[in-house]
Amino acid sequence: MAVDLHKAYIHTALKFCFGPDVLSNLELRSLLQLLAEHAEEIAAEAGDYVMQEGIDAEYLFIPTSGVMLIERASSSNFRHVYAFVFPGNLFGISSESRYPYSVKALAPVSLLRIKRTHLDQLMRTDPAVARLFYEIATRIISFLISNLYMLGQKTAVQRVCYFLLDFQRMGNFGNELFVPMTRKDIACYLGISEETVSRAFTRLKQLQLIDVKSQYFIELLDVSRLEQCCQERDIPVSN
Amino acid sequence: MAVDLHKAYIHTALKFCFGPDVLSNLELRSLLQLLAEHAEEIAAEAGDYVMQEGIDAEYLFIPTSGVMLIERASSSNFRHVYAFVFPGNLFGISSESRYPYSVKALAPVSLLRIKRTHLDQLMRTDPAVARLFYEIATRIISFLISNLYMLGQKTAVQRVCYFLLDFQRMGNFGNELFVPMTRKDIACYLGISEETVSRAFTRLKQLQLIDVKSQYFIELLDVSRLEQCCQERDIPVSN
DNA sequence: CGAGCTGTTGAATGCGCTCAAAGCCCGTGG
DNA sequence: CCACGGGCTTTGAGCGCATTCAACAGCTCG
Numbered sequence: 001m002a003v004d005l006h007k008a009y010i011h012t013a014l015k016f017c018f019g020p021d022v023l024s025n026l027e028l029r030s031l032l033q034l035l036a037e038h039a040e041e042i043a044a045e046a047g048d049y050v051m052q053e054g055i056d057a058e059y060l061f062i063p064t065s066g067v068m069l070i071e072r073a074s075s076s077n078f079r080h081v082y083a084f085v086f087p088g089n090l091f092g093i094s095s096e097s098r099y100p101y102s103v104k105a106l107a108p109v110s111l112l113r114i115k116r117t118h119l120d121q122l123m124r125t126d127p128a129v130a131r132l133f134y135e136i137a138t139r140i141i142s143f144l145i146s147n148l149y150m151l152g153q154k155t156a157v158q159r160v161c162y163f164l165l166d167f168q169r170m171g172n173f174g175n176e177l178f179v180p181m182t183r184k185d186i187a188c189y190l191g192i193s194e195e196t197v198s199r200a201f202t203r204l205k206q207l208q209l210i211d212v213k214s215q216y217f218i219e220l221l222d223v224s225r226l227e228q229c230c231q232e233r234d235i236p237v238s239n
Numbered sequence: 240m241a242v243d244l245h246k247a248y249i250h251t252a253l254k255f256c257f258g259p260d261v262l263s264n265l266e267l268r269s270l271l272q273l274l275a276e277h278a279e280e281i282a283a284e285a286g287d288y289v290m291q292e293g294i295d296a297e298y299l300f301i302p303t304s305g306v307m308l309i310e311r312a313s314s315s316n317f318r319h320v321y322a323f324v325f326p327g328n329l330f331g332i333s334s335e336s337r338y339p340y341s342v343k344a345l346a347p348v349s350l351l352r353i354k355r356t357h358l359d360q361l362m363r364t365d366p367a368v369a370r371l372f373y374e375i376a377t378r379i380i381s382f383l384i385s386n387l388y389m390l391g392q393k394t395a396v397q398r399v400c401y402f403l404l405d406f407q408r409m410g411n412f413g414n415e416l417f418v419p420m421t422r423k424d425i426a427c428y429l430g431i432s433e434e435t436v437s438r439a440f441t442r443l444k445q446l447q448l449i450d451v452k453s454q455y456f457i458e459l460l461d462v463s464r465l466e467q468c469c470q471e472r473d474i475p476v477s478n
Numbered sequence: 479c480g481a482g483c484t485g486t487t488g489a490a491t492g493c494g495c496t497c498a499a500a501g502c503c504c505g506t507g508g
Numbered sequence: 509c510c511a512c513g514g515g516c517t518t519t520g521a522g523c524g525c526a527t528t529c530a531a532c533a534g535c536t537c538g
Contacts, residue, residue, distance in 0.1 A: 072388070080388050095377045100384070123370045130369030131362045137376030138334045144383035145339070149311070149319050151390035152430030156494065183517065191391030193495055198518055215503080215517070395526065422485060432527055437486055454485070454535085479538105486533070493526085501518070508511080 003039045003112060005032060009087070010112070013064040016088025018132060027128035034122055039112040044105040046180070051092070053102045059113040060092040066109025067171070067180055071188070072101040081189040083143070084181065086170045090136055092116070106180040151191050154230070159190040160200040161229045164210065164220060175220040176213075242278045242351060244271060248326070249351070252303040255327025257371060266367035273361055278351040283344040285419070290331070292341045298352040299331040305348025306410070306419055310427070311340040320428040322382070323420065325409045329375055331355070345419040390430050393469070398429040399439040400468045403449065403459060414459040415452075 005014060005023065014022045022028060041064075044050050050061065053072055068085040082101060085091060092113075094100055123130040150162050163186060167177055179186075187194040201218075204210045209226050211219040220226060244253060244262065253261050261267060280303075283289050289300065292311055307324040321340060324330060331352075333339055362369040389401050402425060406416055418425075426433040440457075443449045448465050450458040459465060 078392065080392055082384060082387060093377055093380065095374065095381055100381070123373070124366055127363055127366040127369045130366045130373055134362070134369055134373040134376055135334065137373055137380060138332055141332065141376060141379055141383065142334055142339070144380065144387065145321060148321060148383060148386055148390060151387060152427075153317065153319055182515095188391075194516090195496085195518080196494055199494090202518075421483095433484090434486080434528085435526055438526090441486075481538085482536090484533100484535080486531105488531080489529090491526105491528075493524105495525090496523080497521090499518105499520080501516105503516080504514095506511105506513085508509105 003036055003041055005036055009110075010064045013062060013087040013112075017062055017090050017136070028132065030122060030126050031129045031132070034118060035112065035114060038118050039114045041110060042113055043108070043110045046105055046107050048105045050103040050105060050109070050111060051099050053099050055099055057092065057094050057097060057099045058115060058117075060090065060116055060119055061103070062090050062112045062114075063087050064110045064112060067106045068103050068109055069106060069181060069185055069189075070101050070103050079188055081185055083147075084167070084170070084189065089170075093133075093137060093140065106185075156190075156192045156196045157200045157203055158230055159192060160186075160197060160204065161209075161226045163190055164218065165223070165226055165230065168220060168223075175223065177218045177220065179216055179218055242275055242280055244275055248349075249303045252301060252326040252351075256301055256329050256375070267371065269361060269365050270368045270371070273357060274351065274353060277357050278353045280349060281352055282347070282349045285344055285346050287344045289342040289344060289348070289350060290338050292338050294338055296331065296333055296336060296338045297354060299329065299355055299358055300342070301329050301351040301353075302326050303349045303351060306345045307342050307348055308345055308420060308424055308428075309340050309342050318427055320424055322386075323406070323409070323428065328409075332372075332376060332379065345424075395429075395431045395435045396439045396442055397469050398431060399425075399436060399443065400448075400465045402429055403457065404462070404465055404469065407459060407462075414462065416457045416459065418455055418457055 003010070005011065011023065018028060018031070019025065023032065039062075042050075050068060051059070063085055064087050066087070070082045070085060070091065071079050072082065073079045083089075084106075085103065091103060092099070119129075119133075123133065150159055154162065164177065167179065168175070171177065183194045183197045187197045190197065192200075201210070201212055204226075205212050207225075209220070209222050209229065211221055213219055242249070244250065250262065257267060257270070258264065262271065278301075281289075289307060290298070302324055303326050305326070309321045309324060309330065310318050311321065312318045322328075323345075324342065330342060331338070358368075358372075362372065389398055393401065403416065406418065407414070410416065422433045422436045426436045429436065431439075440449070440451055443465075444451050446464075448459070448461050448468065450460055452458055
């Protein structure tokens with residue numbers, strides 16, 4: 001049950017999640033100790049569910065490698081993708097006693113998980129830890145707000161640009177993106193249909209903003225024009 | 240500068256914000272003391288800005304009466320409304336050093352404001368307070384997630400239903416809603432045009448789900464069918 | 479009473495959706 | 509090794525919802 005927090009990929013994820021000086025920050029030593037002693041390392045294959053909506057929210061998760069997606073199946077037979085998850089994007093935060101969403105691995109992934117009861121207890125006694133989780137929640141709020149704006153105000157092509165740029169930033173790739181999710185996943189995330197996603201990719205390819213190397217590999221050819229495309233009210237090139 | 244937290248409308252707002260037993264909860268006495276000693280009561284008229292995006296994020300706000308809206312003007316000449324704010328809906332949480340949005344009063348409002356530096360300091364020493372704010376942030380996350388779903392997956396009429404029902408819940412009215420914002424505000428919130436909002440109201444009126452008494456008064460005639468309308472993939476009545 | 483703003487309604491356009499077919503990739507089995 | 513099949517993606521055609529543009533109604537205020 002002991003986890004070596006100094007392993008490179010775990011350390012990287014922790015830095016992203018808790019701040020760059022996480023391992024040397026004395027204020028957080030109790031948190032690190034808790035993680036080292038009580039966190040578990042788990043792994044999942046592409047397609048596996050790391051957690052299922054409706055189940056008792058027992059754990060908090062910190063992804064350490066791979067990509068996942070957070071989805072919820074609404075009451076009827078429809079689903080919505082809330083976010084894609086990268087190493088360091090802590091999840092499992094919820095005011096409910098059950099998970100309000102599921103998390104699926106899109107590629108082989110590894111995660112740390114820690115019991116919420118342990119963490120709750122620590123938060124009760126250690127203000128630095130409680131404050132840290134407040135800050136993490138605040139970051140999540142910023143992320144959700146920018147997505148709200150995207151869903152409320154942007155066209156299909158703009159949403160796809162937004163997705164690509166966001167994916168690049170989060171994934172720490174260069175301009176060659178490995179995009180392990182299906183077009184349908186992207187569509188559910190962006191609030192458009194999968195055909196529209198496909199058409200948007202084709203359009204961006206025609207405009208030479210991207211190159212669709214294969215189903216799962218996309219190269220960004222002109223990041224600054226992609227950014228323009230995101231922000232402008234009108235799509236820069238109409239043909 | 241001393242605030243009487245026992246005043247009825249303040250007490251109500253605090254209960255909504257911090258939990259029903261806020262005034263008797265011993266864990267929160269330091270927070271209450273801080274509020275009583277260092278919070279300021281401020282007021283604003285309809286149309287006034289309570290805070291402006293881009294300004295130093297000096298305060299956290301707790302609305303105690305009235306209705307406000309949270310908006311952001313994007314880089315170009317467009318704006319987005321993130322939320323409507325009711326008594327008890329704390330705002331000003333942000334990881335940035337400047338406010339990332341503005342807050343406008345839609346009716347005469349009153350609020351408590353407290354310096355973030357004071358609160359930060361308290362969070363550093365009092366785990367119960369830090370944990371409380373973590374929980375508040377968590378609630379905000381739940382709210383934003385449900386809005387994401389709404390913007391991503393719902394039709395115009397469904398969004399308007401969602402808005403009305405949400406407004407009823409938050410505002411603590413009965414079925415007679417006082418809706419002090421313009422159609423344009425609602426439109427920016429729901430991610431649709433103002434004409435579409437107007438048409439949706441007309442449609443819901445024809446279906447006898449609501450009655451538009453006047454510009455600012457709407458009566459909900461059939462809450463359960465409104466809820467149906469929100470949830471179903473297809474709008475129940477097509478004509 | 480007119481000016482200005484907000485809201486409603488109508489007509490026409492268009493973006494994105496649905497339905498459908500064809501292409502592509504890849505694994506499976508003959 | 510190749511044929512087949514299934515899943516995913518792409519492309520096309522047609523439709524519909526929501527938008528845009530425009531006119532008009534209703535209200536407030538000077």
